Amino acid sequence: MSDWRYRLAEHHGTLLAIGIFVVMFAVYTSNHPAGLTANVVQTAANKGVLLAFVAMAQALVVITAGIDLSVGMTFVLTNCLASWLVVGSPLETTFGVVVVLAVGLLCGAVNGAIVIYGRLQPIVATIATGAIYFGIALMLRPFPGGGVNEDLADALTGRLFGFVPASLVTLGAVVLLVWVPFSRSVYGRAAYAAGSSEVAAYMSGVPIRRAKFMAYSLSGLLAAVGGLFLTFFTYTGEAAYASGNAYTLFSIAAVVLGGVSLFGGKGSVIGAIFGALAFRTIGDLLFVFDFDPLWQPLFQGVVLLVAVSLGAFALFRVRNRLDWFA
Amino acid sequence: MTDTTSDPARRFPSFLRRADPAVLTAFVCIALLLVFGSLYSTSFLSPEYLLQQLKVASFLGVIATGMMIVILLGQIDLSVPWVVSAGAMMACAAAAYGTAGVALAIPFGVLCGVAIGLVNGIGVAYLRIPSMIITLATNAVAQGLMVVYTGGFSPQDSAPEAMRWLATGFLLPGVPNAVLIWAIVGAAAVFLLTRTTFGRSVYAIGNRERAAYLSGIDTRRVVLIAFAISGGLSAFGGVLLAGYASKAAQSMGDAYLLPAIAAVVLGGTSILGGRGSYLGTVAGVILITLLQSILSVMQMPEAGRQVIYGVVIVAMLLLYGRAPASR
Numbered sequence: 143m144s145d146w147r148y149r150l151a152e153h154h155g156t157l158l159a160i161g162i163f164v165v166m167f168a169v170y171t172s173n174h175p176a177g178l179t180a181n182v183v184q185t186a187a188n189k190g191v192l193l194a195f196v197a198m199a200q201a202l203v204v205i206t207a208g209i210d211l212s213v214g215m216t217f218v219l220t221n222c223l224a225s226w227l228v229v230g231s232p233l234e235t236t237f238g239v240v241v242v243l244a245v246g247l248l249c250g251a252v253n254g255a256i257v258i259y260g261r262l263q264p265i266v267a268t269i270a271t272g273a274i275y276f277g278i279a280l281m282l283r284p285f286p287g288g289g290v291n292e293d294l295a296d297a298l299t300g301r302l303f304g305f306v307p308a309s310l311v312t313l314g315a316v317v318l319l320v321w322v323p324f325s326r327s328v329y330g331r332a333a334y335a336a337g338s339s340e341v342a343a344y345m346s347g348v349p350i351r352r353a354k355f356m357a358y359s360l361s362g363l364l365a366a367v368g369g370l371f372l373t374f375f376t377y378t379g380e381a382a383y384a385s386g387n388a389y390t391l392f393s394i395a396a397v398v399l400g401g402v403s404l405f406g407g408k409g410s411v412i413g414a415i416f417g418a419l420a421f422r423t424i425g426d427l428l429f430v431f432d433f434d435p436l437w438q439p440l441f442q443g444v445v446l447l448v449a450v451s452l453g454a455f456a457l458f459r460v461r462n463r464l465d466w467f468a
Numbered sequence: 469m470t471d472t473t474s475d476p477a478r479r480f481p482s483f484l485r486r487a488d489p490a491v492l493t494a495f496v497c498i499a500l501l502l503v504f505g506s507l508y509s510t511s512f513l514s515p516e517y518l519l520q521q522l523k524v525a526s527f528l529g530v531i532a533t534g535m536m537i538v539i540l541l542g543q544i545d546l547s548v549p550w551v552v553s554a555g556a557m558m559a560c561a562a563a564a565y566g567t568a569g570v571a572l573a574i575p576f577g578v579l580c581g582v583a584i585g586l587v588n589g590i591g592v593a594y595l596r597i598p599s600m601i602i603t604l605a606t607n608a609v610a611q612g613l614m615v616v617y618t619g620g621f622s623p624q625d626s627a628p629e630a631m632r633w634l635a636t637g638f639l640l641p642g643v644p645n646a647v648l649i650w651a652i653v654g655a656a657a658v659f660l661l662t663r664t665t666f667g668r669s670v671y672a673i674g675n676r677e678r679a680a681y682l683s684g685i686d687t688r689r690v691v692l693i694a695f696a697i698s699g700g701l702s703a704f705g706g707v708l709l710a711g712y713a714s715k716a717a718q719s720m721g722d723a724y725l726l727p728a729i730a731a732v733v734l735g736g737t738s739i740l741g742g743r744g745s746y747l748g749t750v751a752g753v754i755l756i757t758l759l760q761s762i763l764s765v766m767q768m769p770e771a772g773r774q775v776i777y778g779v780v781i782v783a784m785l786l787l788y789g790r791a792p793a794s795r
Contacts, residue, residue: 209600256782261791263739265544265600266729270781273726277774284771381771383722391604404598436619440612447605450597464678466596 155401156413162399163420170423173430180305186426187307188299188375193418194313195368196389197396198321199250199361201414204397206354207337207406208257208264212272213365214390216249218381219279220369225288225379228370235291243366249275250362254355272390279381286380295374309371313415316367320360321411329353337406395446396421404450421445490736490788494751501758509765519644525757526650527635527709529750531724532731533657534701536749537694539732540661542674542741543592543599545698547584548728550610552721555581555703556627556710557614563628570628577707578700584610585699589692599695618718627710635711646708653701658746670694674741730781731756736788 150157167186171178196217203210220242227238249271256267298308324330332353335343343350368389373379394404400417402409424445428438460466505512531548538545559577562569584606591602637645661667669690672680681687705724710716735752737744759780763773 260786262785266739270778273774274778277771280771391608436616439615443608443612446608450601450605
C-alpha cells in the first residue's frame with residue numbers, strides 16, 4: 143500500500159490553508175485596480191509576514207497543546223528594543239539584531255520555564271508574563287519614537303531582482319533555519335508527541351519537557367523576528383497595548399485557519415503561515431470591495447468565531463458521549 | 469479510613485476550610501500593604517481613604533465574581549474587556565431613548581452581557597470549544613460591534629441619573645452604594661455556590677466533568693448558565709463604571725481582565741477548577757485594589773505597575789497554583 147494517503151491526511155490542514163489563501167488572493171488581485179503587479183504583491187507580502195511570524199510563534203506552542211497569550215507582547219517588546227538597538231554602523235546593527243533575537247528567545251524561555259518547570263497553566267502564566275513584557279516595552283518606549291538602520295530596513299522590505307518581495311524570502315529563510323531543523327529533530331517529533339498524548343509520549347521515553355521548552359523558546363525567537371520586521375516597516379518603536387493584544391488574537395485565528403489543532407499534535411507552522419496570509423487577505427478583500435473600514439474589526443471577529451467553531455464538527459464523530467469531556 | 473486522612477481539611481469543600489492557606493496569605497498581604505502604606509502616608513488608615521478604596525474595589529469585585537464562577541468550572545472568560553465596555557455603552561445608549569430607555573438602561577446593558585455570555589456558554593458547553601479560544605473570539609466580535617456602533621470614537625451618550633446614583637450615591641449614610649451592591653452580589657454568589665444544587669454542580673464539574681455528568685448533572689446546562697452569569701456580571705460592572713465616570717469609553721474594560729483573573733487566583737481559587745471560596749476572592753479583590761492604590765500613590769508609572777502585576781501573579785501562582793507533579 144502506498145503511503146500517499148497517510149501523507150495527505152497528515153498535511154490535510156496545511157493544504158486546506160494553502161488552498162484558502164490561493165483562492166482569496168486570486169479574488170483579491172483580480173479585483174484590484176492594478177491587477178497582479180510586483181507592487182501589489184510586495185505590499186501584500188509586507189503586511190502578511192508580520193502576522194505570519196507571530197502565527198509561526200503561536201503554532202509552535204499550540205502544537206505542544208499549549209498556548210502563548212504573551213506572543214503579541216513579545217512582538218511589541220522586541221519592536222521597542224529594536225528601535226533603540228538596530229541603528230548605526232553595520233557592526234552595531236548586527237549586534238542590535240542579535241540582542242533583539244536573544245531577548246525574544248529569553249522571553250520564550252521564561253514562558254517555557256514557568257509553564258513546564260513551574261507547572262502552571264499556560265493561559266494564566268502567559269497572560270501574566272505578557273503584562274510583564276508589555277511593562278518593559280512601555281519602560282523602553284513611554285512614547286513612540288526611535289529609529290532603525292534604514293538601509294537594512296529598506297533592503298528587507300524591498301524587492302529582490304525587481305519582483306521577489308524580500309520579506310517573503312526572509313520568511314522562507316526563517317522557515318528553513320528554524321522550523322525545518324526543529325521539526326525534523328527528535329525534539330520536534332517529541333513536541334508533536336507531547337501535544338498528541340502527553341501520557342503516551344512520557345511512557346515512550348520521549349523527552350517531552352525539553353521539547354516543550356524548546357518550542358516555547360523558539361516561539362519567543364520567532365515573535366522577535368516579527369518585532370524586528372515591524373520596526374523595519376514603521377521605522378519606530380511603539381509600546382501599543384491594543385496592537386499587542388490584536389496580534390495575539392490574530393495569531394490564534396491564523397493558527398486555527400492554518401489547520402493547527404488547538405488540542406495539540408496536529409498541523410504545522412507552514413499551515414499557520416498560510417493561515418496568517420489568508421487572514422490578512424480578508425482585510426484586503428474588504429478594501430477592494432469598498433467596505434467601510436469600521437466594519438473590519440467585526441468582520442475579523444466573526445471570521446475568528448466561525449473558524450474556531452468549525453472544530454466543533456469533530457463532535458459528530460464522537461460515538462461515546464463521555465469523549466465530550468476528554 | 470484512618471491513614472488516608474492525613475490532611476483532614478482536604479475532605480471538606482474549601483469554604484468550610486477555615487484555615488485555607490491561600491486566603492490567609494491574601495489577608496496577611498492586605499495587612500502588610502496597609503502597614504507599609506501607613507508608613508508612607510498617615511492618611512492611609514483613615515476611614516475615608518479605606519472606604520474610597522472599598523468603593524473602587526467594588527467594581528472589580530462584581531466583575532471578579534463572575535470570573536470566579538467560570539474559573540471554578542475549570543474554564544476562563546477572556547471576553548471581560550469588551551463585555552464590560554459593551555455593557556456600559558449599551559446602557560448609556562439605551563438611556564438616550566426617552567424615559568422608557570432610561571428606566572430600562574441598566575437591565576438592557578446587563579442583558580447584552582448575558583447575551584455574549586450565552587454565546588460563550590454555547591461554544592464551551594455544546595460545541596466543546598476551549599473556553600479561552602471562544603471567549604477571545606466573542607471578545608473580538610463584541611469589540612467589532614462596538615466599533616461599528618460608535619464609529620470608532622467614544623460614545624457621546626452620558627450615563628443616566630440612576631446609574632450614577634448606583635455607583636456614587638449613598639443609600640445608607642456613610643456606605644457608598646457601589647459597596648452595597650458588591651455586598652449584595654457577593655452574598656448572592658455565596659448563597660448560589662454553597663447552598664444550591666447549581667453551586668455544588670459547579671464545584672463538581674470543576675473537579676471532574678466526566679464524573680459530574682455520570683452522576684446525572686446536566687453539566688452542559690450548568691456551564692452555559694455559569695458563562696451567562698459571568699457575562700451579565702461583567703456587563704453590570706461596566707454599567708457601574710459608566711455610572712462612576714458618568715459616561716462609557718472605548719477601552720474602559722481593558723484594565724479589568726488581568727486584575728479579575730488575578731484577584732480570583734490570588735484568593736486561592738484553583739485555576740484548574742473545583743476549589744476556591746468567595747472569601748478568598750474578596751481578599752484577592754481588596755489586595756489588588758490596595759496594590760494598585762499604593763503603586764499610584766507612590767507615582768509608579770503604568771509600565772512599572774504592569775511588571776509588578778505580572779510578577780505578583782506568577783509568584784502567587786507558583787506558590788499555590790501548580791499542577792500536580794505526577795502525570
